[in-house]
Amino acid sequence: MKLTGNTILITGGTSGIGRALAEALHDRGNRVIVTGRRQSLLDQISAARPGLTALQLDLGDAAAVRRFAGRMRDDFPGLNVLVANAGVSRSEDLSAADWNMDDAEAIVQTNILGVLRVAAAILPQIKDRSGAAFLATSSALAFVPRADFPTYCASKAFLHSWLQSLRHQMRHCALEVLELSPPYVRTALTGVQQLGDPRAMPLEDYIADVFRLLETGPVPRGEILLERDLPRRWAERDGAYDAIFSAMNPAR
Template identity: 65%
Template sequence: MKIIGNTILITGGTSGIGRALAEAFFDCGNRVIVTGRRQALLDEITAKRPGMIGRVLDLDDPVSLPELAVRIGREFPALNVVIANAGISRAEDMTAPGWDTAIARSIIETNILGVLGVTAAFLPIIRNQPDATIIATSSNLAFIPRADFPTYCASKAFLHSWLQSLRHQLRHIPVEVLELAPPYVQTELTGAHQASDPQAMPVADYVAEIMRLLAVGDHPDGEVLVTRDIDRRRAERNGRYGEFFAAMNPQ
């Protein structure tokens, strides 16, 4: 994809990786529409970067997405890039008394059906635009899971597979389909502790590397992988899956 001169919509753009991506794309010369659930937070983000646009989107509300798609199509007909970034993560203990599927259902709704819904809503708008691109955020945990986050990891594995099929189906449109598979990054995805964990990659470092890779087109097979992602991504083909799984899931 080109990294300047686009009209970009980013879901889940009010914090973490989504916000950092929105700011990075805006700063290098794109019109950016950032979405999230809270109007006050959208106002705060857009006030810091005059010209950035904020729109409320609640993926749990069945009317929010279709209403937004109509509005965006009317207000921003040049939209050509959609970044489906919204996601949630929760630990699950399937051995606990009374364990049920409530957490799993909420993760599936947001991480899987949310991405599919966003793609379905905005693909008709972008498919005839120059340099049209869909980017979705999966995770390096799609390739080797952390067993204490089973549904989260599985939801990202689903996206990895689904994006391959989407990429193939859109090959003649053309719409470029890219997958971000972040490593452990300093966000609040799993709680406040993650944002300051020294073992996690700083968000600014992650996004800076992503922007560099996008700028030079360094994303083989549509996967945009920072350097620290690569060993785990290739662990199975390199015969190291068991080693990595054991390191991530100690007994």
Template identity: 70%
Template sequence: MKITGNTIFITGGTSGIGRALAEAFHDNGNRVIIAGRRQNMLDVITADRPGLIGMELDVDDPTALAAAASKVRADFPDLNVLIANAGVSRPENLTAGGWGLSEAETIVETNILGVLRTTAAFLPMLKGQPNATIMATSSALAFVPRADFPTYCASKAFLHSWLTSVRHQLRDVPVEVLELSPPYVQTELTGSQQMSDPRAMPLDDYVGEVMRLLEAGDHPRGEVLLERDFARRWAERDGYYDAIFAAMNPA
């Protein structure tokens, strides 16, 4: 993936990793369209960065996605990069008496169907464009889950498998397919406490490392993964799965 000279559409771009990536790509000379549910945040971000374009969008709404794709096709016909970043995370306690499917359904709707719908809407525009790329945000938790976030981790494992197949299918189109697998990063994905958790990687440090890996083309198998997460990625292959799972999920 080139890191300059692209026209990029990124979902979930109003906060966290999505916003930081959008700003980093914008700083590197890309035209960036950020999409998110909160118009007020889009207004704040674009006011601070002339040339950054905001578009209100809920990826859970197929009609809104179709309208967004039509607008992008008309206004930005040179679109060549899609970053499907929108996602939600919720803890779930199946031992609780009131546990139900609502949280799991919300996660599946956004993290799985949202990525599939976004890809379906924008892939026709990417085919035939120079340096075309799809990048979707998975998680290092796709490889070894945190048991208190069962559906979230499973949604990211789904994306890992799905992206592997999409990458193979699009190998001759060509559209590069990348999987962004963040570690625990200082964002508000699981709540405000995550933003200041010293165990989490600072957001700017993470995005800086991602940009370095992208520029160097250092993403074997299309996986944009930090070295610190290699142990989790290969835990089962290398015989460490049980030990890492136990460390992440103390009894």
């Protein structure tokens, strides 16, 4: 993926990893459009980065996503990069007497259906363009799950598998298909406590590492994965899955 001279659409670009990517890419001279649901955050990011376009979009509204694609074709005909970053994470206790599917449905709606909707709407516009790229935010938890976040981890495992198939099917197009698989990073994904958790990787360090990986050339298998997360990526192959799962999910 080239890092300058693009027109880039980033969903879920008003906070966390999405916002950090948007600001870094804008500062490198790209034309960046971010979407989100909360107008206050959209106003905040566009004020902080004059020239960055911030537009409201609810990925849960299929008709709105289709209308938005038309707007992209009309207003941003040079669009060549899509970053599907919007995601939610919630813990779930499946053993609880009052457990229901509300949180699971919300996660699937955003993390899976949201990605599929925006991909279906935007990829036809960009897939044959020079420098075209599609990047979706998965997670290192796609490889070995945290058992207290079952649907979140499963949604990222879905994305990992789906992106492999998409990459294969797009092999004759100009489109580069990339999977961003972050570790535990200091964002508010699981709540404000994550922002100050010393176990979490500082966001600015993570973004710097992502750009270093992209700058060195094509990433193996299209997976933007930090070296520290390779043991999880290859846990089953290396016979380490049970040990890593147990370490991540200690019995209490």
